Amino acid sequence: MTRENIAALETLRKKIEEADGDLLRGLMHETIQLLMSAEADGLCRAEYGKRSEVRVNSRNGYRDRALDTRVGTLDLKVPKLRSGSYYPSWLLEPRKRSEKALMQVVCEAWVEGVSTRKMDRLVKTLGIAGIGRSTVSEMAKSLDDRVHAFLSRPLDRGPYRYVWLDGTYLKCRESGSVESVSVVIATGVNRDGYRDLLGMDVFTMESETSWTEFIRGLVERGLSGVDLVISDAHPGLKAAIARLLPGSAWNRCYTHFTRNVIDKVPKKGQEKAAWMLRSVAGQLGAEAAQEQYDRVADRLSGEYPQLTDLLDEAREEVLAYTHFPLAHWRKIRTNNPMENLNSQIKRRSRDVGIFPNRESIVRLVGTLLLEQNEDWMTGRRYMRLDSSGEASGSPDEYLVSADQVPGCETILTPH
The missing domain is CATH 3.30.420.10 (Ribonuclease H-like superfamily/Ribonuclease H)
Incomplete structure (x- = not known):
């Protein structure tokens, strides 16, 4: 990996390591469990649950261990061995270094995907001798399956x-x-x-x-x-x-449409044009919005003839939202939720x-x-999608009165 990519991953780690989301906590938990399992398999010289002639030890259940991290408390199950004991020393001291390395493992898997070479190099920073191909495969599957299941789920x-x-x-x-x-x-x-x-x-x-x-x-x-x-x-x-x-x-989208109009207006007239278009969105009924649009379109076309075709052709497209419940207008007239x-x-x-x-x-x-x-x-x-509807705020929050737009007092009277 290039130095630039390493720096990018380090920046990403810093951005998300203080997050408190269930998703990141889950990824950290799964990563630690997989790494502990791989290390226990190494001590047994055989994979868990598989017969092997070279096996020197076997599992004997788990012990519970709570681990406090910057993404929350993780309830871990530490593998126990029938002979001797196992404890992941890399989770003890220094705690900050182990957390940083674990977060690096998660971030690398998140962005770059998982490969045996990458994971082997990263887990060595934890003091683990190495990681097997099967463990890497399980880490990749856990990460990608989670996303795939979400993106392919039934829309029911x-x-x-x-x-x-x-x-x-x-x-x-x-x-x-x-x-x-x-x-x-x-x-x-x-x-x-x-x-x-x-x-x-x-x-x-x-x-x-x-x-x-x-x-x-x-x-x-x-x-x-x-x-x-x-x-x-x-x-x-x-x-x-x-x-x-x-x-x-x-x-x-009314916001995109407004930008399209503004782009065709000389700079000195852009603020005024924007306020005029916003006055349409501030109306409290379908008829009022349509009438206001026509007044604005006539005024803008008169001042800027290059806007005539755009304003005429877009009328029905940008006012389609007015045929739906008034309480929904503020949320359906633009693509702003997607922009966020x-x-x-x-x-x-x-x-x-x-x-x-x-x-x-x-x-x-x-x-x-x-x-x-x-x-x-x-x-x-x-x-709320019932007949009464619900809006977190009403359209009149955005109503623009005529006296707020210099030069529009006689033409843009709000409904």
């Missing part, structure tokens, strides 16, 4: 009335060069009103074919009952949604820099998504 908590789709780009080594690949993610609201991470994939590019395969996979796993899909205006994605989710409405998730992925993957392969992206991002999904499922309900 539908109907998923609202679905958000988005992607972010990460650097990855491909065929001897560094390329940007798209990590795409789908989230939804399940029948109980909780957010649910539905799936992820890695694309070479966000083409219609790629999006079609991704959404088809979601449907095959059980995605159903989708009333509205929220995403940006990627043509391939729009086509895939229309083909595989017939009957579903599509809402163009993408920011987390960017922040955590920045410590890795360039991923060695796509499998390592799936391993790291999939693990982060699994952890996030557990938080969502045990946290506060995202929205």
Whole structure:
């Protein structure tokens, strides 16, 4: 491994070693158990549970041992031997060094994948003579199976009335060069009103074919009952949604749309244009929002003729959310929930820099998504899906009054 990759892994270790999540605690626990088992097998000169002519000792149950770490208390089972005793001295003193080395093992496995050579080198920092291929295989299987099971699980908590789709780009080594690949993610609201991470994939590019395969996979796993899909205006994605989710409405992310408009406005007029567009999102009824959009579109098109086609063509796309319960508007008119998730992925993957392969992206991002999904499922309900609806705050929090926008007093009167 290059010096840069070692530095990146060390940075990642520092970022996550103080985390208090069940996932990281579980990975640490499994890693320690596997390493103790491998060391006990070495003392017995034979693998646990297997007959061997060279065996010199055998197991005799376990003793319980609580280990306090910076990721929480781990309840360990230390192997006992029939003859003599075994205790993992590398877990005693110095505690900080052993924790650091263990975290390095977990981080390396997390990002780089697991190989006999890598794990053998890393566990030697703990004072363990070596590690067998079968133990390495079990570590790899434990890590990757956890992510695979999560990403391929049945989507049986539908109907998923609202679905958000988005992607972010990460650097990855491909065929001897560094390329940007798209990590795409789908989230939804399940029948109980909780957010649910539905799936992820890695694309070479966000083409219609790629999006079609991704959404088809979601449907095959059980995605159903989708009333509205929220995403940006990627043509391939729009086509895939229309083909595989017939009957579903599509809402163009209002935040992305606003950026598209602002990019076509001279710098001195951008702030004013942004406030005008926000006034549409602040309306408290479908008719009011549509009328406000028309007033804003007329005003902006008059000042900036280059916006005319964009504003006219996008009208129905960005106002699709107004056909759904008012209490849900703030959460379904944009892809902001996905933007927040993408920011987390960017922040955590920045410590890795360039991923060695796509499998390592799936391993790291999939693990982060699994952890996030557990938080969502045990946290506060995202929205109420009955007829009355529920919103953590109402749309009028975002209402923009006309006197806040210089020059708009006579045209942007809020409803």
